[in-house]
Amino acid sequence: MASAKYRKPPQAPPLFTHTPERLLQDTDRIIERSKSLQDRVVKDVSQDKATFDSVLLPFAQDDDQMSLSTHIIGFYQAVSTDAKLRDASTEAEKKMDDFSIEASMREDIFQLVDSVFKKQKDDQKLDAESRRLLEKDHKGYIRMGLGIPAGPKRDRFKAIKKRLSELSITFQKNLNEEQGGLWFTPQELDGVPEDVTSNLKKGEKGTEHEGKLWLTFKYPDLFPTQKYCRNAETRRKVFVANENKCNENVQLFKEAIVLRDEAARLLGYPNHATFRIEDKMAKTPKTVDDFLGDLRKRLAPGGESEIAKLKELKKAETGNADKYFLWDHRFYDTLMLERDYKLDQNRIAEYFPLQSSIDGMLKIFEELFGLVFVKLEAEDRNAISETGKGEDIVWHPDVHVFSVWDDEGEGSGFVGYLYLDLHPRDGKYGHAANFNIQPGFITSNGTRRYPATALVCNFSKPTPKKPSLLKHDEVVTLFHELGHGIHDLVSRTTYSRFHGTSTVRDFVEAPSQMLENWCWTPSQIKALSKHWSYLSDEYKQSYLESATNGDKPPAESMPDDLIESIVSTRHVNDALFNLRQLHFGIFDMTVHEPSSRSAVESLDASGLYNRLRYEISGLDGPEALNTSSTDTNSTPDDAKWDWANGQATFAHLIGGYDAGYYGYLSSQVYSADMFYSVFKRDPMDGKEGRRYRHTVLERGGSQDEMETLRQFLGREPSTEAFYRELGLS
Template sequence: MAPSKYKKPPQAPPKFTPTPQSLLDDTKRLLDQSRKIQDDIVAQVPPEKATFSNVLLPVAQDDDQMSLESHILGFYSAVSTEKALRDASNEAESLMDKFSIEMSMREDFYNLLDAAKKRNEKLDPESQRLLEKNHKSYIRNGLGIPAGPKRDRFKEIKDRLSEISIAFQKNLNEENGGLWFTLEELDGVPDDVVNNLEKGEGENEGKVRLTFKYPDLFPTLKYAKNENVRQKVFVANENKCNDNTALFKEAIVLRDEAARLLGYNNHAEFRIEDKMAKTPKTVTDFLGDLRTRLAPGGLEEVKKLLALKKEDVESRGEKFDEHYYLWDNRYYDRLMLEKDYKLDQTKIAEYFPLGTTIRGMLGIFEEIFGLVFVEITGADRDAISETGKGSDIVWHKDVQVFSVWDDDGEGSGFVGYLYLDLHPREGKYGHAANFNLQPGFIQPNGSRRYPATALVCNFSKPTPKKPSLLKHDEVVTLFHELGHGIHDLVSRTTYSQFHGTNTVRDFVEAPSQMLENWCWTPSQLKSLSKHYSYLSPEYKAAFEESSKESSHPPETIPDDLINSLISTKHVNDALFNLRQLHFGIFDMTVHTPASHDDIKALPVSETYNQLRKEISKLDGPEELSSKDGKKNWTWGHGQATFGHLIGGYDAGYYGYLSSQVYSADMFHTVFAKDPMNGKEGRRYRHTVLERGGSQDEMDTLVDFLGRKPSTEAFYRELGLSS
């Protein structure tokens, strides 16, 4: 039961009770209401009387109210177990996107907004930013093109790109492929993974089915001793969504056409103009410099891994073919860590049961940010639900929900709701992400509307003998996504448009990346850990039954395991970052063609695979299928699984690397000496996280750092300081 002072939040949580029909009816109601508001403004306000308060403010306030429902209407496509509801959610997203495009090209409203802007009223800084950004967005959405066939074509393109985005993500969410293997073929893969796989019948009797979901895929690539199995799994995963191949190609061709209609040289120029980087040249120079610096280290790492592979292959009496393949990397990277650094990831995972790790993470955020997390269970759910039914405040029975509060030092006020949806299921979003369900903002009466945010992840499910155990990289992933969730929760902006993670894409990852550093701090690893055998008598008995150790492990992770883990932080770092560079450079390549004919003619899969070979330094199946000196670069279609480039990171994937510049600078400047410094944590909360996108992100960084950001800590962290 929750402490009494946290029992009754001042705002009820959202309801999750739609039917497919009600979901579509609600969508149409919202859109009709929003259209009427703009119609009334256009009918009642002459241009000479247009002001911020009678033109943009009513629309911004309608956006605020609409977002309380619209985000959730589109969320079901990622989390619902009911296909009809997912389909309705996808249709709702399509309707909302088409409406947004229609409104963003509404010339009669733009003319009023333009007149209001020219009035040069004295506005508060956030309202001024809202006015300028919205005014510019109309021009970027086609009103800079003279009315006529070209503008009509631009709208056609925008509509089609919306359809592509929805279809692409739907294919990824609903992908349910897999491969059947014998238990012998999966030799080396941990028992807790294999035991959770579907058992075969009939022609698959004696086999198990491996899916491409992360809890199956990554352990197999890391632990399966059989190279042919790893190859099969890797190549099949690259081809799991080939229906998306044509959609991806169509999207990059249409984006290029749209950018040229607006007067830009390419899509990247259009997209980057409003980001921190400002120009594609800044991005390509940054990526190119990083590639030059990382390449020698990558080659050196491959050389060591190749030697390890040779030793391993020949020890089994097999022939070594002198190649280090894409499907080798997770396996031999793990083997190197175990052999040279005595790092046993499986043993480390025993100290990070999902439940206790989450509680530990929330405890860290409580201490440094001045927050209190209260899980809402049982009768407390019924008490705060608007319907009186606790099941109505979650979308699935496995979902946890927390009310979040300020601690006494921060004023004890309500902050918002946090949801955790952590295990895979059919039809669910397949990666790890944070979804805003309801943003925060100031309501017309001056009261605060509080946010609700959800972490959607895919960690392995618990079994009777073991809880869900997190590998260290999964601990980092959880910390990262929870970082986005905290950003979403503590943001305090006037308008929902600037709330939380609504920042420019080349900054948005920085706050979460900075918090990843806590996963490499000895004291924090210790505080997060608890060996799963201490959780219950049943787990203890199961551990003792399966363990080969003579003595029982300590309750928290021992120092020698922590030290061996931390010593590996930068092992094969160059290869990891070269992989990120491959994604970033491929993204820029397909969005900066020299001409429109060039993008139409671009062989996308070949480009993706060739760039990967050139940049990442790892061989692919092209080495196995070369004939007459010609290599087959069409063996896989990885771009068809690359949701980021269709879902908002187009000409922006570089942001994961550029954000690391800012995150490294913030951590090493402010937190490295004392990561649990609550004074600095609260300053960070109020200076960076609270502001969301309500001011220029560079100003936010300068306010926090006391100077402009520097690349020094980033390159030093990578061991690349000149």
């Protein structure tokens, strides 16, 4: 329990009391205020008198203030249960994006910024973060088309940027609003855990679905079915249907890659990838392509070997393994872990109740980074809410809120607010992600504004007889996203522009990927674990009623044999996992590196997506169902690759990771280097943890990310640990 001095934060949490009407009114007010500031600066400041303080600083401070509202306005579409509020959030985000595009293409403002840049780009009186802001803003105007002469081409560029914004918003909204699923009989779902099937909607009596169960494409339904369902036809139907769940996005994706290519060529770039990667750590598409190509060559033999072993297992089960299908993989991968490595996922999950796992994770972050997390209960929420109503500081009753503080060694100061929104519901963002709700920054009067950040996840809901239980891979996912949340919380930047995870895309995953190693460390697995029967007397009784081993109670913490089974499987079928990531990354680069405008216009994105997956991973899809069983190692000439549209479900490539998905792999180079160089010997070294917090996490994007790595490592980053971890050194 935290001491009383941690009870009353110096800053009230944000409110989530918007109506659709007020949300749009607030959006209009914010836009008008910002536009008025821009007009006033243009009117009052001449180019010869323009300075950082008279031009860049007012705009940066306006961005800071806008972000306190705009992040929340856009957040509603991912979490609100009110469809009208989600629609208003979508409309508001489009308005804000349109205004941002207009502001970023104002010639009169650019002329002032350009004048400041020429006078002050090397001004040592400017602090380093302000110089970085000047450089980024100046280049941003050029990348927004102001290097194109005024006229039809610039007008076309502006129209493209606005349409791309619309496409991104609509694409993600379609995914959030997706309500698809399939009806199955209980027999067709044989093997799917009872915890899953008992929560599925049942067909009504007297209808064609009587006696059947409705399986959605949400993660708590989808993944257990792919892993445990013994019926291969059910797995096939679910896999293919999930890959086709948002086919309305097919044309949106195609339009987006065509427009991106056109916009890049208007700016003088040969393709969108060159434009996007220029400002990332990789700098050029060739660097990315060489990295992905080299990794593909290194991983390919391992992938073939893993498939051969998995085929043996399939043959032992079915008597036939000529093909190893995409819908086979999660099932036989899970079966291999259970049989060959004695990995009992259901028994492991008993030791990872969601709430106690979160408590354990927060304790790790407390010890490592010098933090204190104080959960705000109903009375606490009422006390700190500006309205006096605790329900006003959350967007849903299920949301948990923590105030976060420095511990005594770090000065006992306030850090910010952490929100956890953990379970699926209609209209909610369907994956696991961290959302910044309000960034931190230094205000115009020199005081600190504290951040608020939210984890939005989709773990199964608890029942009266059993809590929500996590598989180990879900524990890793939760720890990863919490890592993003910690990055967001402890960041200490002057400007919101650089706060927290606002880094280049090929670095942003590295801090969270580095922290995933704690989930594979025996001492930390034990620290995170707690058998669910120890959570309450009611759960203990429920466990005893369902136990098959009599009245013998389980160990409170995970037994060593279970921990060993987890650790020993870390790299089982690792080549296939990374080849899957390579498929995403190479597809992303391929669609954004067309040889010509006509090439991207004629590109069949669905066919390319499915064909590349086969060629890279070696896993068969429906295109192989009717090919000769004797021709198992070559791509059939007449293969039909249009059986699904996986790219239409792939939000990353429409929402910011375009020509950037490679970052998930390339940032592993940095994450492995940091862990093995600094934390491998003692993951709970608080001295190094605090150094990591202050050297890496606090900086956000306020300095060049490569420089951040050099300062932490004391040298240039190396690929050695990455390839050694993959067994490829």
